[in-house]
Amino acid sequence: MPHVFWADEQGLPATDRGLAYGDGLFETIRMQGRQGLLLSRHLARLTRDAARLGIPVSRRDLQSVCARAVERWPRSDDEGWVLKLTLTRGAGGRGYRADPGMTPNLLVSAAPLPPMPDPAGVVADFSRVPLTVNPLLAGIKSLNRLEQVMAAQDIQGSLFEVLMSNARGELVEGTRTNVLLKTSLGWVTPPASTLAVAGVLREWLLERLRARGEPVLEQPITMADVTGPECQGLFLLNSVLGVVPVRTLADHDLPVDTGLATIFNPLELLE
Amino acid sequence: MPHVFWADEQGLPATDRGLAYGDGLFETIRMQGRQGLLLSRHLARLTRDAARLGIPVSRRDLQSVCARAVERWPRSDDEGWVLKLTLTRGAGGRGYRADPGMTPNLLVSAAPLPPMPDPAGVVADFSRVPLTVNPLLAGIKSLNRLEQVMAAQDIQGSLFEVLMSNARGELVEGTRTNVLLKTSLGWVTPPASTLAVAGVLREWLLERLRARGEPVLEQPITMADVTGPECQGLFLLNSVLGVVPVRTLADHDLPVDTGLATIFNPLELLE
Numbered sequence: 001m002p003h004v005f006w007a008d009e010q011g012l013p014a015t016d017r018g019l020a021y022g023d024g025l026f027e028t029i030r031m032q033g034r035q036g037l038l039l040s041r042h043l044a045r046l047t048r049d050a051a052r053l054g055i056p057v058s059r060r061d062l063q064s065v066c067a068r069a070v071e072r073w074p075r076s077d078d079e080g081w082v083l084k085l086t087l088t089r090g091a092g093g094r095g096y097r098a099d100p101g102m103t104p105n106l107l108v109s110a111a112p113l114p115p116m117p118d119p120a121g122v123v124a125d126f127s128r129v130p131l132t133v134n135p136l137l138a139g140i141k142s143l144n145r146l147e148q149v150m151a152a153q154d155i156q157g158s159l160f161e162v163l164m165s166n167a168r169g170e171l172v173e174g175t176r177t178n179v180l181l182k183t184s185l186g187w188v189t190p191p192a193s194t195l196a197v198a199g200v201l202r203e204w205l206l207e208r209l210r211a212r213g214e215p216v217l218e219q220p221i222t223m224a225d226v227t228g229p230e231c232q233g234l235f236l237l238n239s240v241l242g243v244v245p246v247r248t249l250a251d252h253d254l255p256v257d258t259g260l261a262t263i264f265n266p267l268e269l270l271e
Numbered sequence: 272m273p274h275v276f277w278a279d280e281q282g283l284p285a286t287d288r289g290l291a292y293g294d295g296l297f298e299t300i301r302m303q304g305r306q307g308l309l310l311s312r313h314l315a316r317l318t319r320d321a322a323r324l325g326i327p328v329s330r331r332d333l334q335s336v337c338a339r340a341v342e343r344w345p346r347s348d349d350e351g352w353v354l355k356l357t358l359t360r361g362a363g364g365r366g367y368r369a370d371p372g373m374t375p376n377l378l379v380s381a382a383p384l385p386p387m388p389d390p391a392g393v394v395a396d397f398s399r400v401p402l403t404v405n406p407l408l409a410g411i412k413s414l415n416r417l418e419q420v421m422a423a424q425d426i427q428g429s430l431f432e433v434l435m436s437n438a439r440g441e442l443v444e445g446t447r448t449n450v451l452l453k454t455s456l457g458w459v460t461p462p463a464s465t466l467a468v469a470g471v472l473r474e475w476l477l478e479r480l481r482a483r484g485e486p487v488l489e490q491p492i493t494m495a496d497v498t499g500p501e502c503q504g505l506f507l508l509n510s511v512l513g514v515v516p517v518r519t520l521a522d523h524d525l526p527v528d529t530g531l532a533t534i535f536n537p538l539e540l541l542e
Contacts, residue, residue, distance in 0.1 A: 007285035014278035014378060019357065021416035022293035053417075054424065086290065089420075094385070096416065096423035096446050107285060114365070132403040134418055144415035145292035145367065146324075147405055149360075152367035153325065175367050 001061050002087065006072065007109030016105055018088030021096060022143035024104075025049055026086040030113070030240040033077035034070040035270040038239055041200040046087060049140040055089050055104050065108060073110045080113035082240060086143070114240065121247025121256045122160035124174070124236070126223065127151040131164035131172050131196055139198030147196070148175040160244070161236055166194065170220040177236035177244065178202040181226060182257060186215025194220070201239040205264065226254070233257040242266065272332050273358065277343065278380030287376055289359030292367060293414035295375075296320055297357040301384070301511040304348035305341040306541040309510055312471040317358060320411040326360050326375050336379060344381045351384035353511060357414070385511065392518025392527045393431035395445070395507070397494065398422040402435035402443050402467055410469030418467070419446040431515070432507055437465065441491040448507035448515070449473040452497060453528060457486025465491070472510040476535065497525070504528040513537065 005012055017023035027046050030037040043062045050057045062085065069083055086109075090102035129151035137144075147164070152175045154162050161174040172190055173179055178199045181188040187209055192198045209216050226234050226249060233255050236244040243264040247256045276283055288294035298317050301308040314333045321328045333356065340354055357380075361373035400422035408415075418435070423446045425433050432445040443461055444450055449470045452459040458480055463469045480487050497505050497520060504526050507515040514535040518527045 005285070011282050011285035011287065012290060014276070014282035014380060016282065016290070017420070019283060019287070019290040019359075019378075019414065020297070021420050022414055023417060023420045026291070053421070088290075096419045097426055098420070098424070107290075109285060129407055130405060132405045134401060134403045136400055136421060137417060142417050143290065143293055144417045146294060146408060146413050146415045148367045149288070149292050149294045149369070150324070150407060153369070155368060 002057055002104040002106040004065055004068075005105060005107045007107055012088065012105050012107055013091045015091040016088055017090060017093060017098065018086065018105070018143050022145075023053075023098070024055065024086060024088030025053065025140055025142045026084060027141065028240055029083045029085070030266070031070070031075070031081045031083050032266075032270055033075050033079055036066065036083065037266055037269045037271075038200050038204055039066070039271040041204060042239070045141070045200055046085065049142075050087055050104075052140060053089070053142070055087060057087060057104055057106075065106060069108050069110070082111045082113060084109045084111065088143070117160055117241055117244045121245040122236070123158050123248045124161045124163060124246045125154070125159055125250045127154065127162035127164045127175070129164060131166050133166065133172070133194060133196050135193070139192050139195050141197045151175045163249075165223070168220070169222065170194070171223055171226060172196065174236055177238045177241070179221065180205065180235040180237060181221055181231060182233035182235070182260075183225075183230050184232065186217055188217045188219060188221055188225070190221055191218040199237055199239060201237045201243070201264075204269070205237060205243065227252045231255070233260070235260055273328055273375040273377040275336055276376060276378045278378055283359065283376050283378055284362045286362040287359055288361060288364060288369065289357065289376065289414050293416075294369070295326070295357060295359030296324065296411055296413045297355060298412065299511055300354045300356070301537070302341070302346070302352045302354050303537075303541055304346050304350055307337065307354065308537055308540045309471050309475055310337070310542040312475060313510070316412070316471055317356065320413075321358055321375075323411060324360070324413070326358060328358060328375055328377075336377060340379050340381070353382045353384060355380045355382065359414070388431055388512055388515045392516040393507070394429050394519045395432045395434060395517045396425070396430055396521045398425065398433035398435045398446070400435060402437050404437065404443070404465060404467050406464070410463050410466050412468045422446045434520075436494070439491070440493065441465070442494055442497060443467065445507055448509045448512070450492065451476065451506040451508060452492055452502060453504035453506070453531075454496075454501045455503065457488055459488045459490060459492055459496070461492055462489040470508055470510060472508045472514070472535075475540070476508060476514065498523045502526070504531070506531055
């Protein structure tokens with residue numbers, strides 16, 4: 001069981017490796033009262049990706065901490081909030097090398113739900129910050145998010161998101177969203193192996209679309225794909241903010257299809 | 272002036288962005304009594320790279336904190352220790368977006384000097400972890416060091432370091448060291464623009480070699496360059512550990528030239 005720290009009481013120790021090296025990972029879970037949206041997927045991802053980093057934690061331990069969190073921060077059944085779990089390898093070690101058998105630290109915090117995006121569509125742009133993804137760490141929502149922080153500095157005014165590209169010029173993801181493109185051939189999204197963060201809403205939505213028999217292609221997307229005539233709609237996916245259609249991308253008006261948003265009903269996904 | 276936190280008293284707040292996103296950077300400075308090795312270069316790098324990230328801090332503020340640190344942790348003139356400065360963008364913000372005008376946090380800590388490597392040479396290997404460097408963040412000793420942590424897991428037993436390569440197969444650096452190769456054409460080291468961390472000892476040593484009229488080439492190095500007949504010596508550079516010759520690399524015996532170590536005299540570099 002990790003050492004549990006409640007953020008309204010204390011932070012992590014000064015020698016924590018999460019601060020020192022970003023040696024850990026996190027989840028932000030949209031809550032409604034005592035229930036969490038896609039909660040089991042969040043905990044499954046955290047457990048799986050912690051194992052990829054060699055940080056031992058069990059689903060059972062995480063479930064028990066979530067149960068304590070909803071007792072600690074009681075909300076009415078219709079009140080939305082955000083539960084954040086930050087899991088680090090622990091405190092200490094010799095430089096980058098961790099000590100074997102370290103006990104992980106788990107920081108638990110609550111925050112208000114952010115403002116929800118306009119369901120009629122948002123404005124996005126291309127980021128000037130290139131995205132680099134280490135194949136060994138692809139998809140992991142680790143604490144190494146400085147590229148996203150630098151890119152997010154350009155999100156000002158009415159801009160909702162900026163989209164980051166890799167060194168091959170492929171559009172990979174937003175700072176806090178995965179991307180999904182509607183085309184005449186089907187739904188297109190970059191493969192999980194190329195992503196900085198493989199979102200749980202992306203995972204759920206791809207499964208749901210495939211279950212409905214719709215074609216889903218996991219393949220690279222270029223800037224031309226989203227601004228050209230093949231684009232029938234571009235969607236940004238974030239498990240707290242939902243399925244967000246883009247109506248303007250870098251001064252291009254995009255077709256807005258709000259149909260997809262209707263298959264994402266947050267109330268249905270509460271656990 | 273940043274908010275200063277002394278690590279023997281308290282850690283950073285739970286909402287600090289250094290923990291949340293690795294939104295900050297650090298320096299580890301080899302101290303002897305009240306003096307620091309290459310101290311002004313460490314503070315210059317921290318100030319310069321903080322500015323690249325948009326984190327405001329002045330040399331003067333950092334100097335004043337170092338002066339307070341040596342008062343707080345008094346040591347005899349011949350006692351070695353390590354002073355660590357961790358500077359973050361501050362606490363809070365809206366997700367990845369920082370609030371304008373945030374006050375940075377500076378965590379200051381003291382640690383014992385680690386064991387020094389064998390001056391006759393160390394054993395190194397190639398890392399299985401690929402190194403990715405975002406061109407916008409190249410060289411910055413940021414808190415995003417998960418790749419180095421993963422690579423350092425393989426440093427066991429008599430192994431001193433593992434050397435990481437980029438996607439082009441070029442040897443870039445060790446987990447905590449820069450590399451310098453001696454060849455018949457001169458000294459060769461990868462260009463700063465390709466490095467994850469551009470070390471202060473590397474910077475000092477290249478200047479010193481050039482001042483002595485020796486040819487210094489900043490260009491990519493391949494695995495074949497270091498294991499082939501052109502290699503007249505391979506050195507690992509770290510401002511705490513010094514200039515470290517490699518005598519064995521992935522089972523290849525390398526020529527060991529201890530001459531370079533003699534131009535690095537830690538006592539000369541105390542400030």
